[in-house]
Amino acid sequence: MDDLAGFLRTRRSRVDPSVVGIPADTRRRVEGLRREEVAHLSGVSVDYYVRLEQGRATQPSEQVLDALARVLGLDETERGHLYRLARQRRRRAKAPSGQLRPELRRVLDLVTDAPAVIVDHRLDVAAGNRLAGLLYGRQMPGFNTARHIFLDEAERGLYADWEHCTLDVVGHLRLAAGKYPDDPGLATLIGELAMGSQRFRRLWARADVRARTHGSKVYRHPLVGLLELHQENFALPDASGMELLVLSAPPGSPAEDGLRLLNALGSDKPSPANGLPMTHLS
CATH class of the missing domain: 1.10.260.40 (lambda repressor-like DNA-binding domains)
Structure with a gap:
């Protein structure tokens, strides 16, 4: 790879x-x-x-x-x-197991005012809290952010900084491919993205690598509008190869009001994080 x-x-x-x-x-x-x-x-x-x-x-x-x-x-x-x-020629790292401890799911449930997800090195969402499900409109787990960004054209508008997001995704997957060159699941994902997205093929050929630990993320949600959030990535202290991603809004900001409204709009509906695939809340 x-x-x-x-x-x-x-x-x-x-x-x-x-x-x-x-x-x-x-x-x-x-x-x-x-x-x-x-x-x-x-x-x-x-x-x-x-x-x-x-x-x-x-x-x-x-x-x-x-x-x-x-x-x-x-x-x-x-x-x-x-x-x-x-x-790599001397020692090829084995891909992480991706096993998620039950305690981590409980930690996610404690985060109520900010979208939070746990992703593996392939960008598969292993778990997400309720607000993350409402933000992405997707069932969690069972959702890959790379596919969502590159292959789901109907959802592309969710990412106000879509082009920047694609750079981050490709840079992350390049790093993962360098760490785990023998991971068949990662190879399959990269092949699928290359087949389905011309932009992915073009960016992949550049061989750029990125390790993003924090930064801004801007979403354009169909119900609550623009959400300018700050993302922090926390590598989990085990051999799972997973990261906790938390999207927070500055206190008193329009984004904080937007997250509060999104939470309220979904309060009387089943949460997509609990099994309801959802493109729009209606």
């Missing part, structure tokens, strides 16, 4: 030669750096670097990886991804 060779090629193509001291040349036929330029700047032989990009090289040392990360201008997330890809 992912490999060191492809990642190096995409990163190399994005480096501005002038940033690393190479004069501009109008006759350049490649985007970014040439292979021999990366090799020279990293202190490795051209032959060895070519073999790295062809997937034929032996396990690169930490010194080589550090040099490549520096030359290619990798950020912290990309650097970690590079190291994982390089280690």
